[in-house]
Amino acid sequence: MNETQFLQLIDQHQGIIFKICRLYRDTKEDREDLFQEIVFQLWKSLPGYSARASFTTWMYRVALTTAIAVFRKKQPRIVYTAALPEHTLGPRPENPAAEQLMQTLKQLNDGEKALIALYLEDLSYQEIAEITGISENYVGVKLNRIKQKLAKLWTH
Amino acid sequence: MDTLKSAWQGMPGREKQQHELRGMLQEGKHPVLKQLRRQVIFESLLFTVFLVVYYDFFDGNRKPPALNALLVSGVLLVIVHGILGYFAAKQPVKGNSLHEALSARLKQLKTFAILSVTFRVLSTVCMLLFFTYAITFTVNKQLIFGGAAVILLIQFAILVWMWVRRIARLGAAAKELN
Numbered sequence: 001m002n003e004t005q006f007l008q009l010i011d012q013h014q015g016i017i018f019k020i021c022r023l024y025r026d027t028k029e030d031r032e033d034l035f036q037e038i039v040f041q042l043w044k045s046l047p048g049y050s051a052r053a054s055f056t057t058w059m060y061r062v063a064l065t066t067a068i069a070v071f072r073k074k075q076p077r078i079v080y081t082a083a084l085p086e087h088t089l090g091p092r093p094e095n096p097a098a099e100q101l102m103q104t105l106k107q108l109n110d111g112e113k114a115l116i117a118l119y120l121e122d123l124s125y126q127e128i129a130e131i132t133g134i135s136e137n138y139v140g141v142k143l144n145r146i147k148q149k150l151a152k153l154w155t156h
Numbered sequence: 157m158d159t160l161k162s163a164w165q166g167m168p169g170r171e172k173q174q175h176e177l178r179g180m181l182q183e184g185k186h187p188v189l190k191q192l193r194r195q196v197i198f199e200s201l202l203f204t205v206f207l208v209v210y211y212d213f214f215d216g217n218r219k220p221p222a223l224n225a226l227l228v229s230g231v232l233l234v235i236v237h238g239i240l241g242y243f244a245a246k247q248p249v250k251g252n253s254l255h256e257a258l259s260a261r262l263k264q265l266k267t268f269a270i271l272s273v274t275f276r277v278l279s280t281v282c283m284l285l286f287f288t289y290a291i292t293f294t295v296n297k298q299l300i301f302g303g304a305a306v307i308l309l310i311q312f313a314i315l316v317w318m319w320v321r322r323i324a325r326l327g328a329a330a331k332e333l334n
Contacts, residue, residue: 007177014172019164033187035172039180044248062249065257068329069265070188071322101163110325111332114254120164132333133253147157154160 006046009055010039016056016121017063023105023113024067034067041066053130060121060131064114104153112146119143183246192245196238203231214287223286230282237275244268258330265326269319276315280308 001009010017017038021031042062049058105113118128125143129136179185207228210216216224244264251257291297 003178003181007174007181010177011172011174014177015167019167022167036180036185036187039177040183040186041249043181044246045250048248048250061251061254061257064254065249065251065261068258069261069326098163098167101160101167109332110329114329114333117164120161122161122165131254133251133255134333150160 001046001049006043009059010042013056013059016059020063020067020117022102023117024110026106034070037070038063038066057127057131060118064117064131068110068114104150107153108146108149112142112149115139115142116146116150119146186246189242189246192242196235196242199238200235203235207231219286219289223289226282227286230279230286233275233279233282237272237279240271241268255330255333258326258333262323262326262330265319265323269323273312273316273319277312 017035018031020038021034025031025034042059045062049055105116108116115128115132118131123131125136125139128139128143132139134142183189210227211224216227247264249257250260288301293301
């Protein structure tokens with residue numbers, strides 16, 4: 001696969017990377033850094049990609065590994081603006097449902113986040129098992145536990 | 157769960173342009189690597205200058221050759237540590253599954269943590285041996301040396317704690333997917 005073909009595939013599936021960044025990082029700057037880190041890692045890891053597996057399966061694996069394994073910045077980045085912002089708590093979210101979902105998902109641990117993200121993408125248990133490396137049955141067990149946890153968090 | 161799924165799938169994503177994505181493939185534009193590279197270059201330059209001048213400035217000629225060799229080794233360890241850290245940070249993801257990839261990263265992290273703490277301790281010991289050679293310890297000097305030793309021990313403890321936390325976090329994620 002050459003650079004142009006690779007970039008076309010990334011362009012096509014960049015929504016996946018964006019959602020993973022939102023799930024694993026809290027600030028806009030950290031998400032931007034993670035997005036770039038994931039794209040860079042995908043490119044660096046490309047020689048290890050076998051065309052036998054689907055591109056998205058491989059992409060999920062590399063993106064989730066990067067999101068979990070790369071260290072977060074120790075300190076929040078401070079941005080000085082010329083004027084005080086109008087909203088003290090930040091701008092109103094574009095999509096309140098998505099924002100509420102994210103706040104709930106962020107309360108899960110890193111491993112649980114990976115599993116639920118794959119489930120919410122509508123991947124089959126077989127595909128989730130292939131990406132994560134755990135058995136299909138165990139995927140079911142784990143997801144049931146996470147769903148129960150989420151149901152509690154969602155109603156609170 | 158269906159509500160969650162539709163909220164997840166309908167989540168808006170900011171579109172990156174092709175030229176932005178192309179730029180992200182370049183190591184030179186990578187934010188973390190760029191920062192690391194600057195740090196490694198700066199530290200290497202600083203320590204190189206130190207190695208050039210220490211012999212005259214810190215009486216290297218009056219100290220045994222073994223101590224001079226220790227000091228040079230200590231400084232080289234700091235430089236090598238920075239370079240190794242840079243190359244470790246740009247390692248590609250390996251493994252056929254998320255669990256395998258995280259386990260491989262965990263192994264790499266543990267190795268680097270041991271290396272990092274060992275290098276830091278060794279380089280500090282080398283420098284301390286050089287600078288404290290032939291010093292006549294008065295009460296004041298003993299107090300200063302004691303204070304510096306306590307500060308160094310606290311720094312080592314923070315370094316170890318930082319690595320333990322990173323390893324524990326990654327280990328927990330790998331275990332969750334086992």
